[in-house]
Amino acid sequence: MNVDTLIVGGGPAGLAAALSAHRNGVKDVLLIERGPELGGILPQCIHDGFGTVVFKERLTGPEYAERFIQKIRKAGINVKLETMVIAIDHNKRVIAVNPTDGLLDIQAKTLILAMGCRERTRQQILIPGDRPAGVFTAGVAQRYINMEGIMPGKRIVILGSGDVGLIMARRFTLEGAEVEGVYEIMPTPGGLTRNLVQCLQDFEIPLHLSHTIVNIQGRERVEGVTVAQVDSDLKPIKGTERFVPCDTVVVSVGLIPENELSEMVPLTIDPVIGGPVVDETMETSEAGIFAAGNVVHVHDLVDDVSAEGEVAGKAAARKIAGELKEKENPTKAEAGENVTYVVPQEIRKKNFDQNLKLSFRVKQVQRNNLIKVAADGKPIYSRKERVVRPPEMLSVKLPFSALEHAQVVKVAVEKDNEESA
Amino acid sequence: MKKVHKFTCIGCPSSCEIELTEDDGKILEAAGAGCKIGKDYAKKEFTAPERILTSTVRVENGVLPVLPVKSEKPIPKKLIRDSVSELAKVTVKAPIKQGAVVYSNILNTSVNVIASRSLEAKS
Numbered sequence: 001m002n003v004d005t006l007i008v009g010g011g012p013a014g015l016a017a018a019l020s021a022h023r024n025g026v027k028d029v030l031l032i033e034r035g036p037e038l039g040g041i042l043p044q045c046i047h048d049g050f051g052t053v054v055f056k057e058r059l060t061g062p063e064y065a066e067r068f069i070q071k072i073r074k075a076g077i078n079v080k081l082e083t084m085v086i087a088i089d090h091n092k093r094v095i096a097v098n099p100t101d102g103l104l105d106i107q108a109k110t111l112i113l114a115m116g117c118r119e120r121t122r123q124q125i126l127i128p129g130d131r132p133a134g135v136f137t138a139g140v141a142q143r144y145i146n147m148e149g150i151m152p153g154k155r156i157v158i159l160g161s162g163d164v165g166l167i168m169a170r171r172f173t174l175e176g177a178e179v180e181g182v183y184e185i186m187p188t189p190g191g192l193t194r195n196l197v198q199c200l201q202d203f204e205i206p207l208h209l210s211h212t213i214v215n216i217q218g219r220e221r222v223e224g225v226t227v228a229q230v231d232s233d234l235k236p237i238k239g240t241e242r243f244v245p246c247d248t249v250v251v252s253v254g255l256i257p258e259n260e261l262s263e264m265v266p267l268t269i270d271p272v273i274g275g276p277v278v279d280e281t282m283e284t285s286e287a288g289i290f291a292a293g294n295v296v297h298v299h300d301l302v303d304d305v306s307a308e309g310e311v312a313g314k315a316a317a318r319k320i321a322g323e324l325k326e327k328e329n330p331t332k333a334e335a336g337e338n339v340t341y342v343v344p345q346e347i348r349k350k351n352f353d354q355n356l357k358l359s360f361r362v363k364q365v366q367r368n369n370l371i372k373v374a375a376d377g378k379p380i381y382s383r384k385e386r387v388v389r390p391p392e393m394l395s396v397k398l399p400f401s402a403l404e405h406a407q408v409v410k411v412a413v414e415k416d417n418e419e420s421a
Numbered sequence: 422m423k424k425v426h427k428f429t430c431i432g433c434p435s436s437c438e439i440e441l442t443e444d445d446g447k448i449l450e451a452a453g454a455g456c457k458i459g460k461d462y463a464k465k466e467f468t469a470p471e472r473i474l475t476s477t478v479r480v481e482n483g484v485l486p487v488l489p490v491k492s493e494k495p496i497p498k499k500l501i502r503d504s505v506s507e508l509a510k511v512t513v514k515a516p517i518k519q520g521a522v523v524y525s526n527i528l529n530t531s532v533n534v535i536a537s538r539s540l541e542a543k544s
Contacts, residue, residue: 046489046537048473052433052458060475062489062538066519146477149487174476174505193429193436198472202498301433386453392436 003078004028005316006094006108008085008261011040013293014114015068016306020313021112022075026320030106031072032083032096038072039065040116042302044143047167049194053303064302080104088261090286110288110316113262113276114309117255117294119164125253127159129216132223138164138252145171153248157225158182159213163191163300163391165252170199172250179205180244183227185212185234188365190254192300192391213249214241222247255298265289272341273297279330279346280356281315282308287327290316297343297359300393304359325350331403336372336412338362340390347403356403359395362388362413370416371396375406388413423449428466432458439463471495474534476505478523482542483515489537490523496530504528515542 005021007014010033018031037043042050045061052058055067072079083098092111096104119137136144136152142164144150156172158165161184169179182200187210189196200207208227214236215226229240257275259267267276268285275296276284282292292312293305318324330346342360358373369388373381373396380402388394396411403409423444430437437459442450451463465471474492496504504527513523517540524534 043489043538046477046491047475048491049431049433058432058458058473060489060491060537063491063519066538146489147485147487149477149479149485174502193438194431194433197429198431202472202501387438 001104002028002107002109003030004108004320005030005110005112005313006092006106007031007112007114008088008094009033009040009114009116009293009295010035010038010079010081011114011116011293012042012065012068012302012305013116013295013309013312014040014112015065015072016309017112017114017290017292017313017316018077018309019068019071019075020310021110021316022077022313024314024317026110026313026317028078030078030080030108032080032085034082034084036082038069038079038081041139044139044146045167046146047171050302053301054306061302068306085261088264090265090289092288110290110319112282112309112312112316113284113289113291113295114293114312115258115261115295117298118258120251120254120256122249122251125251127213127216127251129225130218132216132218132221134218134222134247135216135249135251138162138168138250141168141248141250142171145175151175151177152250153177153222153246155180155246156248156250157213157227157244157246158250158252160184160251160253161190161196161207161209162252162254163195165250166191166195166199168250168252169205170203173203173205177248179203180246181206181208183208183211183213185210185230188389190252190391193389212236216249217243222249225249255294257295257298259295262291262295267291270297270341270345272335273343277345278343279327279348280311280344281318281324281348282312282344283315283319283324283327288316288319297341300391304393331375331406332408333358334408334410335360336374336410338364338366338388338413339411342411347409349404350400356398356400357395358398358409358411359393360411361393362390365389366413366415368416370414372412372414373398374410374412375403376408380409384416385413426463426467428463430454430459430462432456432462441467443467465495470498472498472501474501474504474527475537476508478508479512480517480540481512481514483517483540484543485540488513488515488517488523488540490534491537492527492530493533493535496527496532500528500530504534508534515540
């Protein structure tokens with residue numbers, strides 16, 4: 001079959017991309033999703049705090065998803081559920097399978113990748129010890145409790161202070177389990193401050209920074225873990241080991257963009273963030289293939305994911321209409337002082353939008369900052385920012401005119417000496 | 422006497438740090454919030470802390486065995502645990518529409534608990 005715009009993944013990025021492509025005039029949009037329903041991870045995120053930007057309200061995950069799903073239905077956008085992509089190439093030909101159609105051979109004019117991200121597991125951080133039942137990633141525990149109605153355990157130790165882990169500390173507590181503590185190997189928390197407040201402080205759950213699990217014990221089921229303090233090289237300190245009895249270990253140790261399909265194309269991948277290199281229209285290294293949301297870089301706010309999907313959908317429509325300019329000698333966006341990465345990594349010289357949004361994260365916590373952007377070394381933007389933290393994504397909005405002739409745009413977060421003096 | 426209290430807003434992931442200045446319980450200023458949500462949050466947090474309650478209830482005949490629910494409005498923070506225990510007694514029947522009241526006036530707060538999603542019945 002032939003389609004104008006094919007979207008892979010029915011989470012928040014894919015939903016927004018499909019709607020945006022449709023709204024911007026693409027006639028034949030097809031959204032395919034591997035799971036049995038749309039919404040991606042949102043249906044299991046039953047806590048609130050979603051949608052403050054898009055809807056100016058605090059919604060739960062399921063509510064946020066449902067608003068988009070209703071719009072998809074209203075727009076009459078074609079959706080295929082339980083459909084899994086097994087092959088994809090640079091000509092935008094996609095092979096997928098599902099229980100009703102069997103094998104699907106789809107030729108798309110434009111393709112939007114919105115596969116989201118996956119959790120890092122126990123295996124990826126190499127926790128030593130036995131291999132008993134009772135070790136879960138935070139997202140799996142979340143799905144069990146919030147969607148399957150299954151309690152994974154009674155006495156819980158959480159490794160890693162990522163947001164899902166913090167949210168699950170509260171959820172386990174409310175469901176009657178005892179959360180012994182959250183152990184974070186880094187000296188600063190991995191999750192957002194708001195979650196430290198409302199998930200740990202509200203329930204008096206201890207957070208042990210610079211601590212890790214050095215051993216998991218148990219035959220059939222987890223019987224306990226040994227925790228230890230770590231030094232500045234993150235190595236366990238001898239003599240600080242402590243045995244903590246528990247029946248469940250929940251690991252919340254980060255998310256990784258899911259790019260098996262991007263690599264199959266193959267697209268150029270940013271080695272720092274693990275997602276495809278994109279330009280300001282979310283177009284990847286392959287013309288006509290766009291990517292949006294956590295598949296590109298892991299976000300804090302679903303609202304930002306939706307916004308990226310929106311950009312990608314609009315760009316796909318422009319591409320089909322022949323309005324998207326060729327990517328000749330694009331401006332490069334680079335990370336400067338105390339910046340880990342910048343998205344998009346490339347900017348076309350001339351395009352249709354008036355403003356450009358650059359998103360980035362910092363390497364370390366710092367107070368009294370100046371966010372600076374320079375074009376070929378010449379300052380074009382600066383703003384004060386009181387506190388910056390790695391878990392909290394930052395952004396700047398710039399006029400395209402300032403970048404038109406630049407080869408390199410660099411984003412830096414410098415110490416504001418005036419302020420601290 | 423003037424006193425400054427620090428709060429971290431939980432309204433969205435921006436986690437704004439707000440400094441609330443009060444004089445003998447009278448709020449003079451709440452500074453540092455990026456939006457109105459933060460300003461209101463700090464004032465509430467100082468006078469009577471509230472939270473939106475989110476949990477699940479059991480479902481009969483649904484495509485899923487549990488339904489996510491939330492309080493329509495924030496309820497006193499100290500009632501969160503007891504409210505969740507109260508909701509553990511509830512079973513609803515699918516199909517359910519998002520926004521349907523699953524428990525009215527929880528713990529006499531005059532706040533209803535509603536379905537966070539629509540849930541189809543098992544066919």
